[in-house]
Amino acid sequence: MARVVCIHGIGQQWVGERELHRSWHPAMADGLLRAGASATLHADDVHCVFYGDLFRPQGRTLAATDPPLDASDVAEGFETELLLALWTEAARTDPGVMPPEAHTLARTPRTVQRALDALSQSRFFASLAVRALVLDLKQVRAYLYEPEVRDAVQERVAAVVTDRTEVLVGHSLGSVVAYEALCAHPEWPVRSLLTVGSPLGIRGLVFDRLRVGVSGKPGDWPGSVRTWTNLADEGDVVALVKDLRPLFGEAVHCRLVHNGSRAHDATRYLTTAEAGRAIADGCALS
Template identity: 55%
Template sequence: MAAIVVVHGIGKQYLGARSLHGGIASALLDGVRLAGGPPVKAEDVEVAFYGHWFRPPGSTPTKGEPAYSHRDVTDPFEVELLLALWLEAARREPGRVPSPETGAAQLKAPVPYTVQRALHALARSSFLAGTADRFLIGVLKQVRRYLTDDGGVRDRIQREIAACVTDDNRVLVGHSLGSLIAYEALCAHPEWPVTTLVTIGSPLGIPNLVFDRLRPRPQTGKGSWPGLVRNWTNLCDRADVVALVKELAPLFPGKAREVTDVLVDNGWRAHAIERHLTAVETGAAIAAGLARDVS
């Protein structure tokens, strides 16, 4: 069975565990090799797949994302998350991304107009350059559905992850929304043998929208330490607006443990899982988890 389980991120609803496995496993093996880690084979890596729970009934892969427009973003959660991403992108790249010209007044404009402005601004960022509005809107909706357990999707996804974890698993890797899912799964199953958690491109620290909606709920501004994890490394690109809060250590204190926050450079695809996994820093975190288990 696999020693490493990877929980994928958003926008994979038209794929599957096997179709994702090749790229994810290859990238992970490259990162571990660059870090001088122990020998790892593709069969040592399993992809915990949950994307099908976001696939609309009756859809086919050829249809792609629904033809969302700015008028489909009306849910308060989705609007607030979109504006948070816009403000972060403008802060990171002031020369590329226009900020709300009138400050708070801009954000209080009628919702369709505000959403349209935010989408146009984000399209100019290096983070989302070349990304269609409908994809970004789909991202907002998937995060909202999971965190609000719309239609029971949160519980269904957690069952999918639990079915992938066995007594052989030692390292759990979570990307993007998958980092939330992996974290909550470890908290819900303190009996699991996983001792290393690696989160990449994680939105875990976004206040109000994400952090304060976690299960279990944070207490006095601090989140629970996940399960039996002894080592938690959190990696993100400094330009990644999804990983809006770059340092998780202050939010998730552990007894004699702490999150190791690491910045990586993923080039123009700051949030891509493959670029995260091929980074020597990510490889080192995974390799250390495997080595500690052997020792």
């Protein structure tokens, strides 16, 4: 019976809902303090939806060592397009990343390898192995292109939203999940949406593939929410489009925040006064 339902992003297949709760709940409490809220949220007020296990490989009998994922495993189409978009954004925000030239954007195996090499040198992706980056690309594609994956994730969200739920928080791909869930359930009593590090504004790759029902269209207001706050760090490569208002309307409150060297980190977003204010307003804690 949570008042705040949180939805994580990609790359979380090795954790679980309790581990996420142990980091997200105190981060929210600190954000509420920064915002000067008159009350806080108890542990039972927050629920973290977990779907990372849908991307975790099943156990199997020991066999020959699997070859590591590399450039050849990045599929043509969506995965390559997203990789190149991330490379372009990383080069824009990080002077240490060599930008792709116009002719480099031709979709070839060599281009994919150059993109992976460039991103591995960036501040944003420096700690992420090539294998993990390729897996992340595949998780985003699976959610957007495989109905059975999308439906399974959405079912987990719907299972925990109740008439007591006031705020949905979505980080990274979780912001896409949250937006689609609210569009699919206008009857929910959720009053506020908080999206952080969101890729919702990426045209052609994410925005245009949003599932909003038979009669809806990408860019529609998400269900019954009264307020929507979107936070982005200038160096957050995943939040490629920082201002969502041109696509979703002027009512979206878009704010730039500073997360230091961990620009995309969910807990750093949640400790900001801006996140605290959005949650406080949604839960009437101020």
